[in-house]
Amino acid sequence: MIKKYKNKWFAVLLVMGIFLIASSIAWAKTENTRTVTSQEIRESAENYLINSLDWDPESMDISIKYEARDLELPEGKLLLDFVKINNPRGVGRIPLTALVKVDGKFIKRLRVNAKVAVYQDVVKTVSSIQRGNVISVSDVVMERTRTERVLKDIPTTLDKVIGQAATRNLQNGKIVKFRDLKKVPTVKRGSRVIILARKGSVKITAPGTVREDGFKNSIVQVVNLETKKMIYAEVINGNTVEVRF
Template sequence: MNSPKKKYGDDWVAWFLVLLTAFFISLAGSIILASVNVWAASESKRTVTTQEIKESAENYLVSHLGWDPESMDIAVSYDGKDLILPEGELMLDFRMPNNSRRVGRIPLTVQVKVNDKFIKRLRMNATVAVIQDVIRTINSVQRKTI
């Protein structure tokens, strides 16, 4: 059996060391990349459900509309999915159009921020119905007499 020294001379040792070094470098690189992926994936996340988003929108409308909360009937329609957000201080910044009508269909825009960093913008509709007592008189009554 021929030895590698006879066939290739003394160069085979150098080539073997080069190949062995390349193997260990690639092995170390793959270990480093795998640890970086695990580190990035281990960042804590939290889920904000659509129900929580709808409840926050209802609370915003109750506090910002000029009606009595017991007389309002609010239905928020949001067709989006649950949000997966990074851990931190969550802020939902609600916006309404600046029109004078505060009853009926009201479009809402929500900016989702975590630690004052913008993450996503959501759009939803709210339907607001207001119930008021009505007095019906038999005889005509002038204004501002009741």
């Protein structure tokens, strides 16, 4: 009988001991680990790209893809050390590697995929422009466009386009590039101009004919129609050239 009670109490004590040990392990695990959620990893990747890419943060549209489970990590100072893989352009698809470290100790490596689009200011045509035509204010507008590739060779202000001549036919809605443009001469070969010469308060004018195309502030050959002599003068505007002494 006594032996029977001893066995019963021993079983009860054994169950209580196992329960206490399990509780202690669970408590220790709760106290000594931390959870890093997938959302935190995505936010860290986005912050890394914002700080490491050359684009204005306001012009970037970043999408992060990371669908793995949350991480259970030891307590300590956490570092997610991100590295870009093979994308010097900083736009489009950008694979990332994140080294997870706690208190400087490497824990694991994560793979994160990012896609970066940027908004760029461009000049677009609002009507068809024929080759050789001079582009006017009514032909183009500024527009902010979203792109996943770097737009190169593009003017970003209207003043770099208006007054230029089209080097080819431009369709309505086309993004204008510098190679689509050429400067229009201020004076053209054969144009009649006024030749201006000044020295002190004395100003002399004479009629002339331009012998070559010229742009504002450039030097061109001009024939003085009164003396029939060839001179060199600076282009002031479409009607005037000036001889500098």
